[in-house]
Amino acid sequence: xxxxxxxxxxxxxxxxxxxxxxxxxxxxxxxxxxxxxxxxxxxxxxxxxxxxxxxxxxxxxxxxxxxxxxxxxxxxxxxxxxxxxxxxxxxxxxxxxxxxxxxxxxxxxxxxxxxxxxxxxxxxxxxxxxxxxxxxxxxxxxxxxxxxxxxxxxxxxxxxxxxxxxxxxxxxxxxxxxxxxxxxxxxxxxxxxxxxxxxxxxxxxxxxxxxxxxxxxxxxxxxxxxxxxxxxxxxxxxxxxxxxxxxxxxxxxxxxxxxxxxxxxxxxxxxxxxxxxxxxxxxxxxxxxxxxxxxxxxxxxxxxxxxxxxxxxxxxxxxxxxxxxxxxxxxxxxxxxxxxxxxxxxxxx
Numbered sequence: 254x255x256x257x258x259x260x261x262x263x264x265x266x267x268x269x270x271x272x273x274x275x276x277x278x279x280x281x282x283x284x285x286x287x288x289x290x291x292x293x294x295x296x297x298x299x300x301x302x303x304x305x306x307x308x309x310x311x312x313x314x315x316x317x318x319x320x321x322x323x324x325x326x327x328x329x330x331x332x333x334x335x336x337x338x339x340x341x342x343x344x345x346x347x348x349x350x351x352x353x354x355x356x357x358x359x360x361x362x363x364x365x366x367x368x369x370x371x372x373x374x375x376x377x378x379x380x381x382x383x384x385x386x387x388x389x390x391x392x393x394x395x396x397x398x399x400x401x402x403x404x405x406x407x408x409x410x411x412x413x414x415x416x417x418x419x420x421x422x423x424x425x426x427x428x429x430x431x432x433x434x435x436x437x438x439x440x441x442x443x444x445x446x447x448x449x450x451x452x453x454x455x456x457x458x459x460x461x462x463x464x465x466x467x468x469x470x471x472x473x474x475x476x477x478x479x480x481x482x483x484x485x486x487x488x489x490x491x492x493x494x495x496x497x498x499x500x501x502x503x504x505x506x507x508x509x510x511x512x513x514x515x516x517x518x519x520x521x522x523x524x525x526x527x528x529x530x531x532x533x534x535x536x537x538x539x540x541x542x543x544x545x546x547x548x549x550x551x552x553x554x555x556x557x558x559x560x561x562x563x564x565x566x567x568x569x570x571x572x573x574x575x576x577x578x579x580x581x582x583x584x585x586x587x588x589x590x591x592x593x594x595x596x597x598x599x600x601x602x
Contacts (some may be wrong), residue, residue, distance in 0.1 A: 568587070
């Protein structure tokens with residue numbers, strides 16, 4: 254069933270067409286009435302010429318342009334345009350004979366001068382057709398532009414959702430093993446009724462809040478990331494006890510600087526996950542320096558012979574996040590030696 258809005262739009266559309274063609278009728282009347290003795294004669298001639306103009310214009314905008322020109326079928330467009338021109342030229346000749354027979358009573362001298370010139374009449378008809386066709390092409394172009402912009406927007410939205418899903422997937426891969434290790438350590442401390450247990454629970458609570466809630470934000474303060482790295486280190490120190498020797502140096506930290514959440518923490522986590530105790534100690538050295546529009550971050554831990562399989566998975570996930578969050582704005586350097594593993598990150602903010 255047709256809606257009321259649809260019917261009103263169609264009526265309004267038809268009304269605009271009627272107004273336009275009445276304007277063309279008046280235009281023809283004054284155009285062909287130049288040097289004419291009677292207004293009525295030129296009005297009748299113009300009125301008889303209107304069906305030709307309307308037919309040619311509608312064939313152009315509803316058939317030739319959308320079906321052939323827009324679809325780039327140029328040969329068929331040219332062929333059917335020639336057909337339309339021949340037919341319209343024939344109808345213009347009929348209009349001239351009409352003017353001679355019915356308006357001027359076979360008195361050639363009584364005809365309006367402009368109605369005698371077939372080339373002038375065809376030019377007038379195709380002038381209107383050209384204007385109507387140009388408006389149609391402009392309308393189609395605007396419509397196509399709007400559809401293309403809408404399609405681009407949908408594509409960008411889809412890509413953004415895919416990136417968000419990929420980011421969430423990568424975040425999920427970062428910390429499960431740390432949580433299990435920490436809970437096991439807390440279980441051991443709880444059995445011993447150690448005094449450090451409440452402190453461990455508090456730090457773990459802060460970290461979980463950061464991992465589960467703050468990580469959904471697009472950016473967090475760099476100082477927040479540093480604070481949670483320190484909490485993470487404190488938990489690992491409790492877990493490793495005397496077998497861990499770690500330094501965490503920060504320099505020139507800007508309190509207003511923001512970065513993507515959980516950007517540096519995975520590097521620290523990776524060093525503990527794949528670090529190796531050498532001579533009874535796991536050494537981890539972390540340096541974080543802020544410069545103008547740049548962050549330099551490096552971390553080195555004791556290691557064994559190069560093993561790129563396990564480390565590669567964690568670092569590849571980190572690189573994917575960096576590609577999504579900071580495309581072409583970072584550089585990573587990895588030194589995987591016999592007894593140490595070092596990662597350097599330079600991030601342009």
